[in-house]
Amino acid sequence: MDGRQLWYVVANGTEYTLYSMGYKDPASHGANESMLKGGAGGSTPSFSTTAGNYTKWTVSKVESNYRLLNAVSGTSYSALTASSANNNISIVNAANANNYANWRFEKIETSTFNNYWGGSYVINGRRVQKGEKVHIRIDLTTSGPESVYWDNVLTYNDFTVALQWNGLSENIQIHMNNSTIPSGVTPFVVEIIGERYTNDGKHFGITLGKGSDGEVLPPNENDNPRNLHSGGQDWYGVQITLYLNSLKPLSTAKKRSIILHELGHALKLAHTTENSATLEVVNDPRGGYSDFNRVCSIMNYEEDDGNDLYCYSPTWHDMINLRNKWG
Ligand SMILES: [Zn+2]
Numbered sequence: 001m002d003g004r005q006l007w008y009v010v011a012n013g014t015e016y017t018l019y020s021m022g023y024k025d026p027a028s029h030g031a032n033e034s035m036l037k038g039g040a041g042g043s044t045p046s047f048s049t050t051a052g053n054y055t056k057w058t059v060s061k062v063e064s065n066y067r068l069l070n071a072v073s074g075t076s077y078s079a080l081t082a083s084s085a086n087n088n089i090s091i092v093n094a095a096n097a098n099n100y101a102n103w104r105f106e107k108i109e110t111s112t113f114n115n116y117w118g119g120s121y122v123i124n125g126r127r128v129q130k131g132e133k134v135h136i137r138i139d140l141t142t143s144g145p146e147s148v149y150w151d152n153v154l155t156y157n158d159f160t161v162a163l164q165w166n167g168l169s170e171n172i173q174i175h176m177n178n179s180t181i182p183s184g185v186t187p188f189v190v191e192i193i194g195e196r197y198t199n200d201g202k203h204f205g206i207t208l209g210k211g212s213d214g215e216v217l218p219p220n221e222n223d224n225p226r227n228l229h230s231g232g233q234d235w236y237g238v239q240i241t242l243y244l245n246s247l248k249p250l251s252t253a254k255k256r257s258i259i260l261h262e263l264g265h266a267l268k269l270a271h272t273t274e275n276s277a278t279l280e281v282v283n284d285p286r287g288g289y290s291d292f293n294r295v296c297s298i299m300n301y302e303e304d305d306g307n308d309l310y311c312y313s314p315t316w317h318d319m320i321n322l323r324n325k326w327g
Helices: 156-165 252-266 316-326
Strands: 007-012 015-020 034-037 046-048 056-061 067-071 078-082 089-093 134-140 172-176 188-195 205-210 237-243
Touching: 134 156, 156 172, 156 252, 188 252, 205 252, 237 252
Parallel strands: 134 172, 134 188, 188 237
Antiparallel strands: 007 015, 015 034, 015 056, 034 046, 056 067, 067 078, 078 089, 205 237
């Protein structure tokens, strides 16, 4: 089992869009989630990053357990079919559909394979429970030796991407530090600081929790060197350090994706490659789905040798993780 066989299905009325939870073709589609696209008039199905009629499907019941998928197109409805001889899939006229065009859907309990850390936030001396609303305030250090604005590597607008984490879980509400927190609410504070001179060209940031005295918690000693984020513990706050010299040569989009990635850690999301052997991560007992680093996620760990699996915004995978962690 790997990410290419997992789908997130979104209903648009009586039509459905099937999102591949894994990469099918990063070379042509870049860092985006891929939708399954039907072809008009018998063409081969493909993956697309652009929603349109060809990426929508109607699902009709054939037998009790089986469904027929018809691609919605401007001219005809074509049924998705498998081949009896190999694993190829193709489109046939729905009138000619046979058993190989009947599909069985298996609902996957996503909480069994997601990658998020244990521990919780502690606000006013109390652990936040799953299902409670949390207001998170982003505090930027903007002066002194730890300023995030050193050498104009980053601007305020780069940090407002943080708001992309809103709307994915009803319990997570991000506020920039100049916005108003509802009265009577104590926010959980995520502090972001800059580190000027660390520059190995490979590491761009680190997210560490804070303990009850506000001290930054050290990374887990047993941790794999990749995963130095003190995950699994209770956090009274978070400190994100951005390595500005490493970020400097990157594109604006890439810099922003790294801020989003570190904020994902601040929300206790782990790398898609992490498993319970390296951290307190809930992982797939069904076969290492998340070990492939193929899922489209802002939480992919970028290898030194390329970024073709990297995503630039929170994805369906990230939304499911966030909801499984925080409700
Ligand atoms: Zn990371």
